[in-house]
Amino acid sequence: MRTRSERFGFRFTESNPLTGDAFAYSRFADLPGFAADVVVDGLRLDAGQWDHLVEHGMVIETTGHGVYWVPGAVIEPCRACSGDGRHRVAGMIDPDRSCGRCGGAGERVIIPTGGLDRAGALFGGSGVFA
Numbered sequence: 869m870r871t872r873s874e875r876f877g878f879r880f881t882e883s884n885p886l887t888g889d890a891f892a893y894s895r896f897a898d899l900p901g902f903a904a905d906v907v908v909d910g911l912r913l914d915a916g917q918w919d920h921l922v923e924h925g926m927v928i929e930t931t932g933h934g935v936y937w938v939p940g941a942v943i944e945p946c947r948a949c950s951g952d953g954r955h956r957v958a959g960m961i962d963p964d965r966s967c968g969r970c971g972g973a974g975e976r977v978i979i980p981t982g983g984l985d986r987a988g989a990l991f992g993g994s995g996v997f998a
């Protein structure tokens with residue numbers, strides 16, 4: 869259970885919510901904005917250079933397995949469930965359902981250009997929040 873905000877980062881070995889494949893196997897056009905920004909601003913690669921690495925399976929050789937921090941993005945406890953991931957009706961916990969806001973993850977990723985629910989959109993489900 870997350871109790872405070874922390875900065876958000878990701879690894880290129882993690883699953884791209886837009887394709888289901890790892891970020892490392894995703895063409896530039898298929899990367900979410902925050903990952904595309906890291907490629908351009910952090911790795912200093914353009915779309916053509918990135919796609920070349922993807923086509924040759926050489927992304928991880930370039931990025932490594934480490935975490936890339938997304939400037940300005942944070943993971944914070946879900947306010948709807950206070951971070952425990954449980955669904956509430958009029959303040960009472962419903963044991964049969966997960967929090968509708970965070971999908972039971974108890975946390976959300978807030979990105980300056982929009983937000984992604986960590987357990988949902990970022991790791992293979994649904995739920996993109998503005």
Ligand SMILES: [Zn+2]
Binds near residue numbers: 948949967971974
């Ligand atoms: Zn929640």
